[in-house]
Amino acid sequence: MRLHLGEFEEIVLLLVVIHHDDAYGLAIANSIAEKLQRKVTLSSVHTALYRLEEKCFLESEVGGVTKERGGRRKRLFKLTSLGKEALESSRASRDLLWSLIPRITFEGL
Amino acid sequence: MSKHPPRLAQRFFSWYCRNHLHDSILGDLDEQFYQHQIRHGTPYAKWQYWLEVFRFVNRFTLKREALPYSHHPYTSGMLKSNIFSSLRFFKKNLGFTFINVVGLTLGLSSFLLILFFVQHERSFDQFHLNKEQVYRINFAYQDNAGNTTTLVNSPPALAPGIREGKFPEVGKISRLRYAMNGLFSQGDIQYYESRGFFADSLFLEVLPFSMIAGDPNLALDQPNSVVITQTLANKYFKDLDPMGRTLLFNNSIPLEVTGVLADLPSNSHLDFDFLISFPNYIVPEGYASDLTSWSWLGFLTYVELKPNTNPEQLEVSLTQHFRDLNPENENHLLPLLQNLSDVYLGSSTMSDDLASPIRSGNRFNVKALLLVAILILVIAGFNFSNLSHALSLNRKKSIGMRKVLGANRKGVISQLLTESMLLTFCCLALSGGVLWAVFPYISQYMRWEFELEWNALGSLLPILLLAGMLIGVFSGFYPALRLSRLDIMASLKGTSSVWRKSPWQLKHLLLTGQFAMSIGLICATYIMTKQIHHLRNTETGYRSENVVLIKMLPTDMTRFFELYKEQLVQHAPVMQVSRSERVIGEPWPFSVIRKEEEDTEQSKQIFFNQVDFDYFETLDVPLSSGRVFSKEFLNDPTQAIIINELAAEYLNLENPIGQRVHFFNQDGPRTIVGVVHDFNYTSLHHEMGPAAIVLPFIDLKYMYVRFEPGNPSTQIALLEETWGQVAGDMPLQWKYLDDDLASLYESEQKLSGMIQVFSLLAILLACLGLYGMVAFMISQRIKEVGLRKVLGANLSSLYVLFVRTYFLQCLLAMIIVIPIIHHLLNTWLENFAYHVTISWWVYPLATLVLLFMILLTITQQILSATKVNPTLLLRHE
Numbered sequence: 010m011r012l013h014l015g016e017f018e019e020i021v022l023l024l025v026v027i028h029h030d031d032a033y034g035l036a037i038a039n040s041i042a043e044k045l046q047r048k049v050t051l052s053s054v055h056t057a058l059y060r061l062e063e064k065c066f067l068e069s070e071v072g073g074v075t076k077e078r079g080g081r082r083k084r085l086f087k088l089t090s091l092g093k094e095a096l097e098s099s100r101a102s103r104d105l106l107w108s109l110i111p112r113i114t115f116e117g118l
Numbered sequence: 119m120s121k122h123p124p125r126l127a128q129r130f131f132s133w134y135c136r137n138h139l140h141d142s143i144l145g146d147l148d149e150q151f152y153q154h155q156i157r158h159g160t161p162y163a164k165w166q167y168w169l170e171v172f173r174f175v176n177r178f179t180l181k182r183e184a185l186p187y188s189h190h191p192y193t194s195g196m197l198k199s200n201i202f203s204s205l206r207f208f209k210k211n212l213g214f215t216f217i218n219v220v221g222l223t224l225g226l227s228s229f230l231l232i233l234f235f236v237q238h239e240r241s242f243d244q245f246h247l248n249k250e251q252v253y254r255i256n257f258a259y260q261d262n263a264g265n266t267t268t269l270v271n272s273p274p275a276l277a278p279g280i281r282e283g284k285f286p287e288v289g290k291i292s293r294l295r296y297a298m299n300g301l302f303s304q305g306d307i308q309y310y311e312s313r314g315f316f317a318d319s320l321f322l323e324v325l326p327f328s329m330i331a332g333d334p335n336l337a338l339d340q341p342n343s344v345v346i347t348q349t350l351a352n353k354y355f356k357d358l359d360p361m362g363r364t365l366l367f368n369n370s371i372p373l374e375v376t377g378v379l380a381d382l383p384s385n386s387h388l389d390f391d392f393l394i395s396f397p398n399y400i401v402p403e404g405y406a407s408d409l410t411s412w413s414w415l416g417f418l419t420y421v422e423l424k425p426n427t428n429p430e431q432l433e434v435s436l437t438q439h440f441r442d443l444n445p446e447n448e449n450h451l452l453p454l455l456q457n458l459s460d461v462y463l464g465s466s467t468m469s470d471d472l473a474s475p476i477r478s479g480n481r482f483n484v485k486a487l488l489l490v491a492i493l494i495l496v497i498a499g500f501n502f503s504n505l506s507h508a509l510s511l512n513r514k515k516s517i518g519m520r521k522v523l524g525a526n527r528k529g530v531i532s533q534l535l536t537e538s539m540l541l542t543f544c545c546l547a548l549s550g551g552v553l554w555a556v557f558p559y560i561s562q563y564m565r566w567e568f569e570l571e572w573n574a575l576g577s578l579l580p581i582l583l584l585a586g587m588l589i590g591v592f593s594g595f596y597p598a599l600r601l602s603r604l605d606i607m608a609s610l611k612g613t614s615s616v617w618r619k620s621p622w623q624l625k626h627l628l629l630t631g632q633f634a635m636s637i638g639l640i641c642a643t644y645i646m647t648k649q650i651h652h653l654r655n656t657e658t659g660y661r662s663e664n665v666v667l668i669k670m671l672p673t674d675m676t677r678f679f680e681l682y683k684e685q686l687v688q689h690a691p692v693m694q695v696s697r698s699e700r701v702i703g704e705p706w707p708f709s710v711i712r713k714e715e716e717d718t719e720q721s722k723q724i725f726f727n728q729v730d731f732d733y734f735e736t737l738d739v740p741l742s743s744g745r746v747f748s749k750e751f752l753n754d755p756t757q758a759i760i761i762n763e764l765a766a767e768y769l770n771l772e773n774p775i776g777q778r779v780h781f782f783n784q785d786g787p788r789t790i791v792g793v794v795h796d797f798n799y800t801s802l803h804h805e806m807g808p809a810a811i812v813l814p815f816i817d818l819k820y821m822y823v824r825f826e827p828g829n830p831s832t833q834i835a836l837l838e839e840t841w842g843q844v845a846g847d848m849p850l851q852w853k854y855l856d857d858d859l860a861s862l863y864e865s866e867q868k869l870s871g872m873i874q875v876f877s878l879l880a881i882l883l884a885c886l887g888l889y890g891m892v893a894f895m896i897s898q899r900i901k902e903v904g905l906r907k908v909l910g911a912n913l914s915s916l917y918v919l920f921v922r923t924y925f926l927q928c929l930l931a932m933i934i935v936i937p938i939i940h941h942l943l944n945t946w947l948e949n950f951a952y953h954v955t956i957s958w959w960v961y962p963l964a965t966l967v968l969l970f971m972i973l974l975t976i977t978q979q980i981l982s983a984t985k986v987n988p989t990l991l992l993r994h995e
Contacts, residue, residue: 035146039153051150052173055143059178071142079123081145 012095021057033083066092123151127171135179204537217890225498226549232491238568242385242462252458255419268468272419274409287427292318294418296474303366304354313475314392316399324422332377341397345377350391384567387462389475494880500628501887503593508894510597518609530602538594546586632884633931638939639877640964646870659797661738664825665855672817682844694736697821699728714778714787728814736824744775744792755813759788765808801862805951885975892976896983907988916984932965
């Protein structure tokens with residue numbers, strides 16, 4: 010159970026990996042809105058990030074200053090090895106389930 | 119419209135989010151705001167910003183985090199260091215610390231002492247395990263004038279009547295009749311015992327007092343049995359085992375000792391030494407009532423209800439029962455059930471028709487004392503906190519230093535709190551010691567009957583700890599908050615000001631509060647003393663000085679009185695001798711009276727007493743018209759009656775002399791032969807009522823001897839010697855009437871004594887606090903004094919400068935306290951039928967007294983400070 014990921018958590022975790030060295034709250038929220046056409050609030054993304062950090066799937070550090078942020082630093086998130094394991098196990102379990110689907114039932118629809 | 123993110127929302131966010139997340143979240147919010155602004159316009163962006171700020175309230179943002187370098191302030195190492203630095207600080211300010219400790223210790227020990235007393239008062243009868251179910255049945259009646267009187271007494275037929283099963287709620291019931299003046303003898307040992315009852319067989323089951331020997335269920339079952347206390351057993355039987363032995367009662371009835379009770383605890387409202395089985399009670403000859411009466415209120419009745427029954431239900435059915443007994447009479451007796459727990463404190467307004475040995479407290483007194491205790495504690499607490507505040511001014515530098523060395527705010531606060539807690543709990547421990555040392559003296563002075571029990575302290579412990587915590591925190595926290603906020607550099611340079619220069623400073627408020635309490639206490643002390651004085655000096659209408667009161671068995675009285683009187687009056691110092699049924703100060707019984715021409719329905723209730731010839735001369739009650747009883751008129755014993763002036767008014771008699779009335783439902787009318795001035799025959803708690811006096815129709819038990827003013831010891835010697843000639847070696851029980859009357863006001867005297875002592879203490883405490891404050895203030899302003907002197911200020915203007923504030927505070931305090939204390943005192947005075955009125959000048963006078971005491975406290979300090987050569991003052995530091 011320690012490696013379990015919620016659906017939204019998994020998306021956020023994946024996006025942290027995608028954004029690589031510029032993974033901060035707003036960037037991820039924007040990506041979800043653009044790439045997945047899904048409305049999210051900034052606070053829910055942040056909360057998810059903090060929860061993942063709490064579970065040690067992510068770690069964070071304070072990044073550089075940018076002008077449009079009123080001089081405030083970004084909190085940049087990075088995947089930990091445990092996070093990577095969680096993503097992999099999540100993907101593996103999904104693959105496993107996909108492979109178990111009998112061809113007939115799925116294609117017949 | 120501003121293009122900036124809404125500042126209020128930002129501020130709100132910064133207010134609730136105070137951890138490492140703050141900056142990055144606010145950054146994201148701002149960035150998102152600008153993106154929204156470009157795409158959707160400013161209003162939308164602002165709206166979203168606000169929504170987000172609210173959505174961000176969650177456990178991550180609300181969590182407070184310790185700052186990077188902070189550590190938990192209360193590790194044991196820190197505690198040790200805090201305690202050390204506190205001790206060092208105390209040592210440095212030894213004088214002020216001493217004042218603080220003395221004041222708080224005094225306050226706490228008085229608080230403790232009063233708390234003990236109050237706890238004892240409230241513990242009455244709580245030792246009976248069945249206290250929830252035991253009730254006393256009191257009775258209220260209304261006279262024709264509409265006054266309701268409540269008595270603790272009940273009629274004799276009540277207990278047997280209830281036993282018949284008409285009232286299913288009742289488990290057990292028992293009645294008591296006061297055995298006034300029993301003469302007990304065992305061999306040569308012979309004493310009058312006045313503290314005992316005739317008791318029904320179930321009594322020791324309803325009120326299970328602990329027994330050393332004998333069976334509580336059987337002890338009083340047989341006639342001619344007696345149960346005595348340990349003390350009495352020792353008195354009559356010495357080392358012998360009293361069980362089964364015989365005590366001769368009133369020289370005629372042999373009683374078998376069937377039980378020995380442990381001495382009754384001092385918190386039992388019944389205070390007796392012996393119980394005699396009820397069948398031995400014989401109604402005195404001549405009484406109009408017998409034991410089947412439902413209207414003779416002369417007994418005490420206790421019931422134990424069955425578990426889970428409703429006392430109100432019983433009260434209702436009893437009321438109905440009394441209504442049915444006498445359906446025509448609207449003024450039937452009204453039974454009132456009183457729970458055992460309420461009997462001691464709740465009966466102060468009820469009279470006891472018999473003056474039986476019942477202890478009665480006064481709830482108001484207990485509350486008043488508790489109030490004084492709390493005031494003392496508050497005053498002591500205020501002192502403590504004021505001085506701590508003032509002293510903390512001295513510590514700006516040390517706090518600054520601590521901060522330089524890395525202390526944070528929490529550390530500073532915890533250090534200052536440690537200090538005040540340490541002092542408070544030291545005082546708490548000290549006050550326990552003080553209490554232990556002084557309790558014996560105080561309890562002797564107050565005539566308290568209880569011991570200091572340390573397990574009682576156990577139950578007070580939570581209150582004490584709470585009080586200690588409150589004082590400690592209250593006095594430590596405020597200066598701690600202020601000092602910990604100081605700027606480091608400023609505090610090290612000594613330039614920062616800790617205190618606001620506003621008249622609403624906490625210390626001023628506390629001082630004013632103290633002054634208000636002191637004024638209140640001075641007023642209360644004055645009014646109470648005046649009231650007690652008033653009670654003892656009110657014109658009673660009779661003269662009690664030089665009168666000796668002798669109590670005797672009614673049978674002995676009848677046997678010896680005439681002879682004794684004859685012998686006594688031959689001696690020169692004896693002026694008059696007489697006797698009566700009720701003594702002055704005792705409540706008088708009431709009966710019915712009507713004019714000859716009126717019907718029985720028009721009868722009115724009237725108080726009465728039976729007295730012998732020469733009664734009015736002995737007590738010096740003046741006659742307003744007619745004559746007193748006289749042996750020359752042979753019909754006087756059955757046909758004459760004397761009334762007081764109130765009674766003449768009550769009966770609407772313009773010319774009472776010679777009028778005929780029916781009295782006590784006795785055959786034949788009596789003629790009013792005299793009218794006496796009103797005299798207060800009961801205590802001054804009660805108003806005088808209409809009263810009738812007749813010659814005796816039963817055996818009397820009180821005898822009065824009026825002497826010429828002279829030496830009491832020769833008076834008593836004369837009495838005893840003559841008694842020896844008349845009655846051989848029978849004991850004689852005498853008492854001066856003055857002493858007997860003084861005991862009526864004993865509880866008021868005790869209360870006023872206590873309040874006086876503790877008020878004085880409270881005022882002294884307030885002065886002590888003020889002394890400390892002023893001493894400190896002057897030491898702070900010593901440079902100012904020097905400068906003012908250099909610039910030409912003279913002594914008196916400096917004096918006024920320092921005193922002015924206190925004067926104003928005193929005035930303010932007076933204005934605050936007047937309505938409160940006026941209300942409280944009036945409530946107390948309403949307890950008395952005859953009371954003093956509170957004059958308006960009492961309040962300014964009390965304020966003046968306080969002001970005088972304040973000046974006394976501070977003048978010397980101010981003068982010594984201002985007399986010093988200014989150059990010396992200016993060199994200070």
